[in-house]
Amino acid sequence: MYRLPQNAAPTIPADVADRLKKFKATLSDEVSEIDEIVASAEAGASQLDIAVAIADLLGDVIVYCRSEALKYGLPLEDVLGLIMDSNESKLxxxxxxxxxANGKFLKGPNYWKPEPKIRELLQKLQTP
Incomplete structure (x- = not known):
């Protein structure tokens, strides 16, 4: 719809550093909206107004991340599934x-890092 680049398989363009810098700037703009939400909460905004602002913020971040994943041909939902499974392995x-003793969350005995499984997933997608 917006004529943004899309790839069906993992693809890293030659200008990846520039693209990532632009993506970071976009996310930074979105994240800075948190300050506005905090200010409205401190000013006594209604819980519903605060919830709407938070939902909009989180939704925008997800939309930007999904769009970026499409540009690189990355299956974001599958990657998120692996990361969630890894997080659950920390129990x-x-x-x-x-x-x-300080209340820090520790990794359990069955913890596994998600990166090797993400690598495996992306390698499968690159194979014709």
Missing amino acids: GADGNPIYD
């Missing part, structure tokens, strides 16, 4: 979170 053997 203890009993399925509960593990905390140290």
